[in-house]
Amino acid sequence: MEREQYLDLYYQMVLIRLTEEAAAQLYQQGKIGGFLHLYIGQEAVSTGIVSARLPQDRVITAYRDHGVAINVGIPAKLVLAELLGKANGVSKGKGGSMHLADVQRNFWGGHAIVGAHLPIAAGLALGDQYQGKDAVTICMFGDGATNIGFFHEALNLSKVWNLPVLWVCENNQYGMGTAVERASAVSEIRQKALGYDMPNSRVDGMDVIAVREATLEILAQIRNGQGPHFMEVITYRYRGHSMGDPERYRKAEEVKQWQENDPIGIYRRYLESHAIANAQDLDQIDRRVEQEVAEAVRFAEESPEPPPEALFEDIYVE
Amino acid sequence: MARITYREAISKALWEEMERDPSVFILGEEVGVWGGTYAVTKGFYDHFGPKRVMDTPIAEATIVGAAIGAALTGLRPVAELMTINFAFAAMDHIVNQAAKLRYMFGGQFTLPLVIRTVSGGGRQLGATHSQTPDAIFAHFPGLKVVAPGTPRDAKGLLKAAIRSNDPILFIEHATLYQMRGEVPDEDYTIPIGKSTIQRPGRDVTLVTYSKMLEISMKAAEQLSKEGIEVEIVDLRCLRPLDMEPVLQSFKKTNRAVIVEEGWRSYGVGSEVAARIYEEAFDYVDAPIQRIAQKETPLPYNRTLEQLALPQVEDVVRAVKEVL
Ligand SMILES: Cc1ncc(C[n+]2csc(CCOP(=O)(O)OP(=O)(O)O)c2C)c(N)n1
Numbered sequence: 001m002e003r004e005q006y007l008d009l010y011y012q013m014v015l016i017r018l019t020e021e022a023a024a025q026l027y028q029q030g031k032i033g034g035f036l037h038l039y040i041g042q043e044a045v046s047t048g049i050v051s052a053r054l055p056q057d058r059v060i061t062a063y064r065d066h067g068v069a070i071n072v073g074i075p076a077k078l079v080l081a082e083l084l085g086k087a088n089g090v091s092k093g094k095g096g097s098m099h100l101a102d103v104q105r106n107f108w109g110g111h112a113i114v115g116a117h118l119p120i121a122a123g124l125a126l127g128d129q130y131q132g133k134d135a136v137t138i139c140m141f142g143d144g145a146t147n148i149g150f151f152h153e154a155l156n157l158s159k160v161w162n163l164p165v166l167w168v169c170e171n172n173q174y175g176m177g178t179a180v181e182r183a184s185a186v187s188e189i190r191q192k193a194l195g196y197d198m199p200n201s202r203v204d205g206m207d208v209i210a211v212r213e214a215t216l217e218i219l220a221q222i223r224n225g226q227g228p229h230f231m232e233v234i235t236y237r238y239r240g241h242s243m244g245d246p247e248r249y250r251k252a253e254e255v256k257q258w259q260e261n262d263p264i265g266i267y268r269r270y271l272e273s274h275a276i277a278n279a280q281d282l283d284q285i286d287r288r289v290e291q292e293v294a295e296a297v298r299f300a301e302e303s304p305e306p307p308p309e310a311l312f313e314d315i316y317v318e
Numbered sequence: 319m320a321r322i323t324y325r326e327a328i329s330k331a332l333w334e335e336m337e338r339d340p341s342v343f344i345l346g347e348e349v350g351v352w353g354g355t356y357a358v359t360k361g362f363y364d365h366f367g368p369k370r371v372m373d374t375p376i377a378e379a380t381i382v383g384a385a386i387g388a389a390l391t392g393l394r395p396v397a398e399l400m401t402i403n404f405a406f407a408a409m410d411h412i413v414n415q416a417a418k419l420r421y422m423f424g425g426q427f428t429l430p431l432v433i434r435t436v437s438g439g440g441r442q443l444g445a446t447h448s449q450t451p452d453a454i455f456a457h458f459p460g461l462k463v464v465a466p467g468t469p470r471d472a473k474g475l476l477k478a479a480i481r482s483n484d485p486i487l488f489i490e491h492a493t494l495y496q497m498r499g500e501v502p503d504e505d506y507t508i509p510i511g512k513s514t515i516q517r518p519g520r521d522v523t524l525v526t527y528s529k530m531l532e533i534s535m536k537a538a539e540q541l542s543k544e545g546i547e548v549e550i551v552d553l554r555c556l557r558p559l560d561m562e563p564v565l566q567s568f569k570k571t572n573r574a575v576i577v578e579e580g581w582r583s584y585g586v587g588s589e590v591a592a593r594i595y596e597e598a599f600d601y602v603d604a605p606i607q608r609i610a611q612k613e614t615p616l617p618y619n620r621t622l623e624q625l626a627l628p629q630v631e632d633v634v635r636a637v638k639e640v641l
């Protein structure tokens with residue numbers, strides 16, 4: 001990687017974090033409604049994965065989707081505009097936080113029904129395979145999603161049809177308040193791929209470079225026609241499941257421990273120890289992002305509400 | 319009598335039935351350690367323990383399926399589906415299994431099963447999380463569908479549902495949990511399948527249930543100031559549907575407005591209006607009005623969402639229309 005690319009990964013992770021911190025504030029001010037699932041703590045996962053894809057590779061994820069949205073290049077101001085329900089939000093204010101998508105950027109959505117997007121991902125991959133396209137579908141989902149039938153049906157099908165899918169399980173230790181071992185027969189979730197005879201791997205999700213390198217290698221294999229791969233990424237969400245989570249299911253101590261392994265902190269140290277950037281360079285990026293997010297908030301707040309007739313638009317094509 | 323919330327009423331019904339009958343147990347997502355997504359089962363896990371308050375994986379089909387199986391062995395499971403939107407992931411087990419097993423096996427099977435769930439929009443949760451598809455579930459013979467609109471009814475109906483030997487879908491409303499109302503202190507049940515008059519009146523019959531009862535009550539107060547007295551019939555159960563109080567009221571007022579939160583097409587209003595036309599055609603003085611959600615998936619944006627949902631003013635307007 002060029003130095004610029006290294007720095008860009010850092011920039012993206014900081015942008016996700018600060019955009020979400022701003023979103024949390026807007027939520028507290030009552031300007032964002034509904035659910036708001038923050039990705040803070042998991043930034044290295046989507047950043048590493050999306051950085052490894054080619055433009056033709058599709059990405060689809062669950063409702064915890066702000067990270068992917070920023071990594072695929074949706075400007076923070078358009079993410080925030082959607083969170084505020086504005087007409088110029090990526091989903092015209094109709095989707096909200098859980099439903100960001102940008103088809104131009106090959107990002108096929110945030111999806112709010114747990115596991116429901118996995119069969120759809122299989123279909124995206126089928127479409128590319130059918131049309132002889134050299135594309136991989138990257139499908140991200142949580143640990144909790146691996147317990148619902150959709151998951152198992154989609155994995156099985158992808159293997160039977162040798163579909164070009166990278167299944168990415170973001171194991172952040174909990175599905176809402178339920179710890180992995182209380183809901184899943186196997187705590188090492190990649191073992192679920194064994195039942196479908198699917199190649200699999202386990203990656204440290206707090207290390208953006210590890211995620212990126214693993215993804216590069218796996219995407220190349222899938223592109224070579226090797227069929228689907230299952231990647232489990234170990235990570236942690238620092239914030240509650242959604243805003244207003246009483247967090248009775250875990251100790252503050254545990255959160256603190258994971259925060260010591262902060263993905264942004266780890267990457268800062270990596271860049272410094274490899275002499276790619278010094279603290280000053282990185283602080284400068286931090287300040288640039290702070291400014292960008294402040295402008296994005298202003299832009300989103302000043303953006304127009306959708307007109308009443310928008311209620312009946314986009315129900316059908318015809 | 320105590321004034322308690324809809325949430326407390328449901329919580330008490332569950333608690334008291336679990337204390338009364340050891341075969342009653344709860345299973346569902348986040349019902350235990352979390353204390354229930356809507357805090358209905360807060361404190362249950364500590365009191366009753368993990369055997370009777372079971373946190374499940376995210377697996378709606380199997381939550382309902384396993385509850386059916388356990389019910390067949392004589393237990394009285396109360397399965398919780400976090401919201402009714404996730405019931406679609408359990409549709410086969412609700413529709414093809416729970417609603418059919420007894421009949422299909424010639425009455426050999428008994429399913430003392432309650433599925434508690436939550437309907438309703440208005441919280442900016444977007445298209446997949448805001449639906450009020452209650453009518454869909456009322457379509458299937460073999461399943462009973464209960465949807466209370468007051469704390470008193472919620473408690474009495476849930477107790478009756480838990481003691482019933484039939485599969486019952488018990489639909490709560492997401493924006494009613496804070497509502498307060500008088501609830502008797504003593505143990506009581508309310509029979510499943512009985513509509514009731516929630517407000518007497520002489521001019522127009524207003525038929526509704528669940529959250530729309532609250533909206534209709536507000537409309538009634540407003541209309542009362544203008545000298546219009548509406549009679550509000552609360553269906554409380556969509557199946558079996560008790561038309562008696564509706565018809566009685568209609569024969570008196572000769573005018574009806576039906577208010578539901580779900581979509582108008584093929585909805586509760588369609589059914590009730592059709593039955594009025596079938597059974598009281600000679601009493602009709604004006605076309606029956608139906609108030610319902612606009613025919614679009616619900617948007618996230620607050621203003622658009624409110625535009626799509628039935629409002630007090632819509633009800634007031636419809637009542638004036640039929641007069
Ligand atoms: C079918 C379905 N059931 C339940 C829910 C409610 N729900 C939303 S997120 C969630 C937990 C999912 O956990 P996980 O897959 O680990 O993702 P994470 O939130 O940790 O990113 C649940 C139960 C839902 N959205 N869809």
Ligand SMILES: [Mg+2]
Nearest residue numbers: 142143174175
């Ligand atoms: Mg998780």
